[in-house]
Every structure is written in C-alpha cells, then in structure tokens.
Amino acid sequence: MSNLRTEEFDINMGPHHPSTHGVCRLLLTMDGEKVVKVVPYIGYLHRAIEKICENRTYAMCIPILDRFEYVTAMSCNYVFSLAAERLSGIEVPERAEYLRVIMLELNRIASHLIFFGTTAMDIGALTPFLYALREREYIMDLFEMTCGQRLTYNYIRVGGVSKDIPNEFTPKCRETVATISDKVEEYKRLLNGNPIWKMRTIGVGKLDADLALAYGVSGPILRASGVDYDLRRDDPYSIYDRFDYNIPIYQNGDVYDRYMIRLDEIQESCKIVAQALDQIEDGPIRAKVSPNFKPAAGETYTRIENSRGEMGVYLVSDGTKKPFRVKARGGSYPHLQLLPEIATNCMIADLVAIFASFDVILPEVDR
Amino acid sequence: MNNEELKAYIESHYGSQLTYNEAGKYDLLFEVDASNLVTVCEKLKNDSELLFDYFCNLSGADTTERFEAIYNLASTKKKIRLDIKVILPHENPVVNSVQTIWPAANWYEREMWELYGIHINNHDNLTRFLLHDEWDEGFPMRKDWDAPDFIRFPDL
Amino acid sequence: MGIIKKLPVYSEKIPGGGIVTTSVEQVLNFAQAKSLWYLLFGTACCAIELMCTGASRYDFDRLGMIFRASPRQADLIIAAGTITKKMAPRLRTLYDQMAEPRYVIAMGGCTIKGGPFYYDSYSVEKGIEHIIPVDVFIPGCPPRPESLLEGCITLQKQIQQRKLGDWQEK
Numbered sequence A: 001m002s003n004l005r006t007e008e009f010d011i012n013m014g015p016h017h018p019s020t021h022g023v024c025r026l027l028l029t030m031d032g033e034k035v036v037k038v039v040p041y042i043g044y045l046h047r048a049i050e051k052i053c054e055n056r057t058y059a060m061c062i063p064i065l066d067r068f069e070y071v072t073a074m075s076c077n078y079v080f081s082l083a084a085e086r087l088s089g090i091e092v093p094e095r096a097e098y099l100r101v102i103m104l105e106l107n108r109i110a111s112h113l114i115f116f117g118t119t120a121m122d123i124g125a126l127t128p129f130l131y132a133l134r135e136r137e138y139i140m141d142l143f144e145m146t147c148g149q150r151l152t153y154n155y156i157r158v159g160g161v162s163k164d165i166p167n168e169f170t171p172k173c174r175e176t177v178a179t180i181s182d183k184v185e186e187y188k189r190l191l192n193g194n195p196i197w198k199m200r201t202i203g204v205g206k207l208d209a210d211l212a213l214a215y216g217v218s219g220p221i222l223r224a225s226g227v228d229y230d231l232r233r234d235d236p237y238s239i240y241d242r243f244d245y246n247i248p249i250y251q252n253g254d255v256y257d258r259y260m261i262r263l264d265e266i267q268e269s270c271k272i273v274a275q276a277l278d279q280i281e282d283g284p285i286r287a288k289v290s291p292n293f294k295p296a297a298g299e300t301y302t303r304i305e306n307s308r309g310e311m312g313v314y315l316v317s318d319g320t321k322k323p324f325r326v327k328a329r330g331g332s333y334p335h336l337q338l339l340p341e342i343a344t345n346c347m348i349a350d351l352v353a354i355f356a357s358f359d360v361i362l363p364e365v366d367r
Numbered sequence B: 001m002n003n004e005e006l007k008a009y010i011e012s013h014y015g016s017q018l019t020y021n022e023a024g025k026y027d028l029l030f031e032v033d034a035s036n037l038v039t040v041c042e043k044l045k046n047d048s049e050l051l052f053d054y055f056c057n058l059s060g061a062d063t064t065e066r067f068e069a070i071y072n073l074a075s076t077k078k079k080i081r082l083d084i085k086v087i088l089p090h091e092n093p094v095v096n097s098v099q100t101i102w103p104a105a106n107w108y109e110r111e112m113w114e115l116y117g118i119h120i121n122n123h124d125n126l127t128r129f130l131l132h133d134e135w136d137e138g139f140p141m142r143k144d145w146d147a148p149d150f151i152r153f154p155d156l
Numbered sequence C: 001m002g003i004i005k006k007l008p009v010y011s012e013k014i015p016g017g018g019i020v021t022t023s024v025e026q027v028l029n030f031a032q033a034k035s036l037w038y039l040l041f042g043t044a045c046c047a048i049e050l051m052c053t054g055a056s057r058y059d060f061d062r063l064g065m066i067f068r069a070s071p072r073q074a075d076l077i078i079a080a081g082t083i084t085k086k087m088a089p090r091l092r093t094l095y096d097q098m099a100e101p102r103y104v105i106a107m108g109g110c111t112i113k114g115g116p117f118y119y120d121s122y123s124v125e126k127g128i129e130h131i132i133p134v135d136v137f138i139p140g141c142p143p144r145p146e147s148l149l150e151g152c153i154t155l156q157k158q159i160q161q162r163k164l165g166d167w168q169e170k
C-alpha cells in the first residue's frame, strides 16, 4: 500500500481568499490533502508608496506611510518621524515621547487583538473574532478622541505629536487597559482548554531558531522560537528604558506559542501604558519644526519593534525638502518569504493555521 | 560594543575592504567594492566579535549618476548594527547575490532587480513579482522613469 | 411592525384569517434588499473598517448582510481597498462570477479615483468604475463604519425603488 501515490495537482489559494488576510496568492502543489510545494506570489497590493514619498515633503510622507501598515499605523508614523529626527537632530519634548509610547503600545494591543480574532476565525472559531473586535473598539475610541481617526492616524509628526490628549483621555485609557488586561485572561480561558484548538495548533508549523534568524524573522514569531531579541530593549529608542515590563519568550515555535506570545504581549503593553499614564507630566508636545523643514544630507536605517516584527525605514536626505529615497521595510516581508520552508509537507488546513499565525498583512509586503 | 568601538574594530580588521562613509547618521556606514561584497559579508557573519546573523533590509537607490545598494545588517547576539553600501555604475549595474549567506536576501534582491534593474548574479529565481505580469515599461523606481499614464504630483 | 408599514399592505378581516395583498415586484425587491449577502473582498486599509463594521459594535447582520467567501453566493461586492493594475482583472472575474442581480459598493477614496495614490503611482488603478459598474460610492479614507452602513442603506433604498426587469438590462 505504501507505494501507492495519488496524482499531484496545482491549486491557487488567492489572490482573493478569506484567509490570506488581504491579497496574496499561494500556488500550492498538492498531493491529496498534503501540500508538496508552496510558491507565494505577491504584488497585488503594490501601491508604489516608496515612489510617492520621493515626491512629497516630509510632512506629506507621513499620511502616505500610514497606508503602508494600516493595522499599526502609529508605528509607521513613528518610524518615519524618528528617522527624520535622527537625520536632523531634532529633540522631542518629554511629554511627546510619553504620548508616543502610549499610542504605540495601544496600537500594538489593537493589532494583536486583530491577530487573535482573525487567527481564531481562520482556524474555525468565530466567537473570538467578535470578542476581540469588541475590545478593539475601545482603543479606537481613544484614538478617535485624540486625533479624530480610527485607522490612519497621521498623529505622530516630525518633532512631536499633532495634538494633545483631551482631559477625559487619561481616566478612559486607564479603564480600557485594565479591562483589556482582564479580558485576555478570558480569551485564554475561551481557547486554551479547547481540545480542537490544541490539536490544530500545538506542534503545528514548527520553526526553529536558526531557520528563523537565517530568514530575518523578527518580532513575536522570533521570540516564540526562543530567541530573546526585542528592539525596544536591544536597539533602544524612545523612552522604553523607563518602564518595567517583561519580554515574553516561548520555546517551541509552533502555532500555539506564536498565539500565546501575542496574548502575553497584550498584557505587557497594558502595563507599559499604565506606567506611562502615571509618569506623564505637562509640557510642550511638539518641537518647533517648519512644515517645509530640510534635514541635513545623510542617510539612516531606523528600525522599531512593531507588532509584526521589525519595522524599518531607510531614509536618505539630500538636504532638500523632499526625501531622496524612502524604503519601508515591513516585518511581514521575510515571514512570507519563509512560508514555503515550513509549510511544505503539511496538510492544507495546517497551512491556513500557519499562515494565520504569522499574522502577515499584505500592504507591508507589497508596499 | 558601541559605535566607536565597532568603527575602530572594523577599520583595523577590514580596513582594506571597507571604507568609512560619513553620510551614515546614527549607525555606521561603510562602502565596499562590488567584487568584494560576498567575501566581506561572509566574514562579517562568521567573525566571532561581530556575528552579523540578521539581515534587516536591502534597498536600492538611484542617484541618476550611479546606483547604490545598501545592506542593513544586525547582530542579535552582540546587539550591533552596520550598514554596507555598494556603488554600481549607471550602465549595466550588476551585484553578486548574498543569499547563500543570508537566505532572507532572496526577495530583497529580486525586488531590487525588478524596480531598479540592478542585475543580481547567482540568484536562483530572478522573476517578476511586484509588478503585473505584462509589465514592459522598464524599471519604475529609477528617477528618470516615465510613462504615459503616470501623473506627477504638482510641483511644490 | 416597522417592516410591514413600509409595504403597501391591505388586510381584511375575513372569517378564518387575514389576507395580505401586494405586488410581486415589491415582494421581490423587499426580499433582495433585506438579504444582501456581501462578498468578503477587502484588499487594503478599508477592509479593516469593513471587518469592524461586520463585528460586534456596528453589526452588519442587522441589515441582513452576512459575509460570503464565495462570489457565487454573494449579491454584493463591497470593494474595500486599493485596486492595483495587477488586481483589476481578478476583480472583474469575481464580478462576472456573481449571479444576477448584483450590486457594487465602492468603499473609500481608492476605489473612487485612486485616493491618496492618484499621483505618482505607477501601479494603482485610478478608480474601479471602468472595471465594474458601481451603484454606491462611499467617500472617506477610510470611511467610518457609520458611512458604510449609510451606504448600504442607500443601496437598499435603491433596490426597493426598482421596477421589475430593471436588473436584467445591467
């Protein structure tokens, strides 16, 4: 019996497929239900963001880069502003740094909530999606209160932030992070004991540390494989050294660990936000920066820890008011590149679970 | 290791191949000759003081007189960063692939080939993937690129 | 009761029960307008707002809108997100696979005229109107869930005013 074989066939998953989180096409070669070969095709959302940025002033680049990674648009604002600040040596006021950290961490929570909802939905559980998006709306309320937008914020600007938080923000934010921190426990109760969930996730899609590093994997996925590397601590930026938080590490590198690490990170982020709210003091929120400001000629690659891994911007200035070159690097790009390595020879249903656990979003890949 | 020490270390050990470039702000930037790229990268990765095991990013750039390829490297064990720049001529830019050292470089190189037209030697899969399949209008990220339906932003 | 009020309903008390009379047109339109199943077609940022609208707080289901993963079961495409030149033929294919009557809502600036990617972009389709016919445009970048709901209600109104046979021409 063992030498009986079925005929191989090709199947197209995407570009429009509900579990590809956007528009990614995977060309699968299948042997029955087993995946023999995976070839990702990208570019269905290639919007030429880098080309557009070359023809805008620095201030105008920020809303364009919002669309580069819309689930955590604050990070995109931040990484570009940070790069421009490093080129020109602008000092950011204290209060602005705190506001930035609060917003970045809130955005990280929102993004991980989306991960939690969509991953569970891809694996077949609809309820977590409704739970997670319910909590995410509270964070959207906070953002709306501050900058008026729910998704593409344009809030963090070169030299500071665009607006101060309103008075009712602080109590509402405290309440929100406390609720979310509790709710995460509820999520864990909801899924972790579920035998189907365990069978679908534990031991599936194992990624070992060496392979992960070779492929440039970063963020929660790298830490779920046992590599202790977090840019907030290891390539310090902003004021993260003033807070007391843990960096969760898991060892197995399977889908389950990648899911658990994100839930833990939500709780850590809640801690950071609460501490930042305690420490923040009054003061100016923006350094004086002219709208047509021209950084000194030079170049820098700036990177921060985003919810999907390392987000970087390679920024070249030639001393004029427009950037000479902007290259945006998203965390998902190497993750998608890695997919064929670990998804070969698994079942097609597991492929969906692995893909979901990578939390790939396509604008970051295609730009 | 901080930036000063790293700079001193690289200048003493790699001085013949890597030349310091002060355009790099915040992180160190070194220039390397295109022919030396692969050997230098290999050494940087295996040097026990540096261990550049992590490939952050690769970007191309077009200065209208020449092309540049910038490799951003990091070490997860030593927590250091380094940028390497390769300068290529505007006619027939060719650079060797580093994907045997860091498999992560594969897609970045493919993208650079597609958008800038910088050819990559020894690349295993140099095919189009960002632009659509029937694309025949050249390399859109070049500064002098133009097309009939390309609408430029009004001058600022 | 609110639903019944909108229909021209005549009921009489006759022994043994009530009779409701209405026209075929109105029944058909009513049924179609109140059960618009939409195709999950999200390409970019607007898709996140589409997801939010479908989830807990805004709750699409109360308009009778349930997402479908297959175009063959859907009545409506909500084109949420940027359509690039590479994606455009796929959008057309999906539209062609849907059964008549079919509707299209263009959500967000990108689907109207290219949005923020109108200038300087070599790969973005400047609006979807020349790919597929659009019934309702919703401006915004991204539109808020409320505007999306408003857009869907507008579409429902349009459907209810339709004459029998209108959709066959489309």
Ligand code: SF4
Pocket: A067, A152, C044, C045, C046, C047, C080, C081, C082, C107, C108, C109, C110, C111, C115, C116, C140, C141, C142, C143
């Ligand atoms: S309209 Fe705006 S939010 Fe919507 S897809 Fe386009 S850029 Fe994104």
